[in-house]
Amino acid sequence: MSTDTGIQGIYFDNNATTMVDPEVVEAMLPFFTEQFGNPSSMHLFGNKVGLAIKKARAQVQELLGAEHDSEIVFTSCGTESDSTAILSALKAQPDRKEIITTVVEHPAVLALCEHLEKEGYKVHYLEVDGKGRLDLDVYRGLLTDQVAIVSVMWANNETGTLFPVLEMAEMAREAGVLFHTDAVQAVGKVPIDLKSSAIDMLSLSGHKLHAPKGIGVLYLRRNTRFRPLLRGGHQERGRRAGTENTASIVALGKACELAMEHMRHEQTIVRQLRDRLEQGILEAVPYSFVTGDPDNRLPNTANIAFEYIEGEAILLLLNKLGIAASSGSACTSGSLEPSHVMRAMGIPYTAAHGTTRFSLSRYNTMAEVERVIQAVPPIVAQLRKLSPYWSGQGPVEEPEKAFAPAYA
Amino acid sequence: MWEYSEKVQEHFFSPRNAGAVADANATGDVGSLSCGDALRLTLKVDPETEVILEAGFQTFGCGSAIASSSALTEIIKGKTLDEALKVTNQDIADYLDGLPPEKMHCSVMGREALQAAVANYRGEEWKDDHEEGALVCKCFAVDSVLIEETIRSNKLTTVEEVVNYTKAGGGCSACHEGIEEILAGVLAESGQTFAPSAKSVAVAMPTPPAKMTNLQRMHRIETVLESIRPTLQRDHGDVELVDIDGKNVYVDMKGACAGCQMASVTLEGIQERIIDELGEFVRVLPSQAMPRAERAYG
Known part of the structure; x- marks a missing residue:
């Protein structure tokens, strides 16, 4: 759909993907042209590229606080890293047939686990409470010598809620179980120091932190038993065969360096923007609330449920004003149910379909935040006017009884 | 983002007949909250003639659900209940120049709301089948x-x-x-x-019975017309495509064809060729037959 309003767009959908930082673009461009060599080659063309990759690996290592640069394995995306980690753990420990994960993981982990169930593996899905928090006692009870791997996301993509992965990794280590975390939303937004943690494997995705799409990393702690997903050439020390995506690797390295520089900004300025946005919207829109755990989440994410209206309609109207956000409604994903994350937290259907995620980045400004605060209330009011659950200034009495449609 | 037609967007951004009809004597509530689409249709029906005098909708749902509701109310206003019941979900989708496959259920919901409202008016119980x-x-x-x-x-x-x-x-x-x-x-x-x-x-x-995209369909129609033109041009006539609106294809007969007594025969011939090519029924009409409001765009 086009936005022909002449307004400069406001991008508040940074958990979906981010703009590639101009400095990152500049850093990667030579690797399409004069630096085209294959890093595996013996000649000068290849050698320089090999050095550039080495530098990028060190930049990623620094952002993750990894002990060795050889613990960084470049992949094609976050999903590949997740699959590699989980499948490697299963292949390397064929006697262990169980996996522990959570109900609110990204499909990159959930869909794989559901598929593995069909192949005979037992998957334990940790549930969450109304604020999206885990029960660590339940988790402790599941850590047995039957479990091949625990895979728990660092931060939830929809609500930004942070899981206590450091503590959970320690618990897994004590029980002798491998621990993987899908950290694609956390890397670059929260400080990470893997060398002082018990995390064995971590996935990250370049395009979530201002690098291009098509590049990811699997952090693999030294001495972790590993079986590659792709076998072939000796690239990545044989742990991920396939000619390196050199330009994107260089780009990711630069993006990690910039993320390191902006970490304080993310934790302070971006957080202020998010807090102002949330406060401004909640003040102006009745029957709306924040989902997830407001006290323990990413600094950039605000997920607000607007009751009695549907998210896709909200997004279309926001889009008309040049504002980009995303929603947990069924319609935006083409599925028959609203977001599994909202359902897991017990958010009722009348609110779950109206959840709207605003995710900010270091490129956003307070002026943009104020514009969105102005834009949202009339949109919500407009859609509520159409809603069978709404009457005048508030919801109809006992909304779920007053409008109980026949299933169609 | 879904590929919504201009018409869907238009009915979403400026819905017709939004809100409940005052003094309604028929109500249909359908939809599924888990899916996130639900619709209440209210009608004011003339008890003498069973003509739908007013129709209003209240919809909890996505862009195409709101557009389908709006389209439904526009289609059925002025129809008798029996006439309105003949409206299919495809009619609603056609009215909106099509819906993405994932969104066809929105048009189904519209038709069912109508059935439920008519049942309600007649004191019958409506059950989703x-x-x-x-x-x-x-x-x-x-x-x-x-x-x-x-x-x-x-x-x-x-x-x-x-x-x-x-x-x-x-x-x-x-x-x-x-x-x-x-x-x-x-x-x-x-x-x-x-x-x-x-x-x-x-x-x-x-042969794929899939519905062609609007664009593909348009191209097919154009291709048929292009293949006919040389024949007409030999007789110093011509034909030009003016607009396609659902099943109606509007053309201008030009040159010697304009006002020719054989024009209607020619139109029929063109119509047959297009039906053959598309595998669906269309009506080829002179552009003069276009509804006024739409001519303004032409």
Whole structure:
């Protein structure tokens, strides 16, 4: 759909993907042209590229606080890293047939686990409470010598809620179980120091932190038993065969360096923007609330449920004003149910379909935040006017009884 | 983002007949909250003539649900209840210049709201006669419930059979894994196991009954007209495509053709050629027959 309003767009959908930082673009461009060599080659063309990759690996290592640069394995995306980690753990420990994960993981982990169930593996899905928090006692009870791997996301993509992965990794280590975390939303937004943690494997995705799409990393702690997903050439020390995506690797390295520089900004300025946005919207829109755990989440994410209206309609109207956000409604994903994350937290259907995620980045400004605060209330009011659950200034009495449609 | 037609966008951004009708004497509530689409249709029906005097909607739902509701109310206003009941979900979709396959259920919901409202007016009880499952085949918009039921009632055992009975999987074939899973599940109910053949599923779909995109359809119509023009030009006439509105194709007869007594015969001939080419019924009309409001765009 086009936005022909002449307004400069406001991008508040940074958990979906981010703009590639101009400095990152500049850093990667030579690797399409004069630096085209294959890093595996013996000649000068290849050698320089090999050095550039080495530098990028060190930049990623620094952002993750990894002990060795050889613990960084470049992949094609976050999903590949997740699959590699989980499948490697299963292949390397064929006697262990169980996996522990959570109900609110990204499909990159959930869909794989559901598929593995069909192949005979037992998957334990940790549930969450109304604020999206885990029960660590339940988790402790599941850590047995039957479990091949625990895979728990660092931060939830929809609500930004942070899981206590450091503590959970320690618990897994004590029980002798491998621990993987899908950290694609956390890397670059929260400080990470893997060398002082018990995390064995971590996935990250370049395009979530201002690098291009098509590049990811699997952090693999030294001495972790590993079986590659792709076998072939000796690239990545044989742990991920396939000619390196050199330009994107260089780009990711630069993006990690910039993320390191902006970490304080993310934790302070971006957080202020998010807090102002949330406060401004909640003040102006009745029957709306924040989902997830407001006290323990990413600094950039605000997920607000607007009751009695549907998210896709909200997004279309926001889009008309040049504002980009995303929603947990069924319609935006083409599925028959609203977001599994909202359902897991017990958010009722009348609110779950109206959840709207605003995710900010270091490129956003307070002026943009104020514009969105102005834009949202009339949109919500407009859609509520159409809603069978709404009457005048508030919801109809006992909304779920007053409008109980026949299933169609 | 969904590919919504201009018409869908227009009816979403400026919905017609939004809100409940005052003094309504018919109400239809349908939809599913879990899916996130629900609609209340209120009608004011003339008890003497059964003509729908006013129609209003209240919708909890996405862009196409709101647009479908708006379109429904526009279509049925002024119709008698019996006439209105003949409106199909395809009519609603056509009115909006089509809906994405994932969104066709929005038009189904519109038709069902109408049925429910009429039943309510007549003091009957309306019951939904179908259940909708997850969309499996996106090429032909076939859902899991339909596939399951077809497998059961026809005792199907292969993907190939499912394609032939339901069309699901007859297009891009990306959903064959999903169809195999459904087959395995249904077969397991009767203690059977799904036995896939080693070779890939060879499915022959003669001519794809898939709906063409509006653009493809337009191009086909243009191609037919282009092929006819040389014949007309030999007689110092010509034909020009003016607009396509659903099943109506508006043309201008030019030169010697304009005002020619044979013009209507020529139009019929063109119509036949286009029907052959598209495999669907269309009506070829002179541009003078276009509704006024639309001529303004031309």
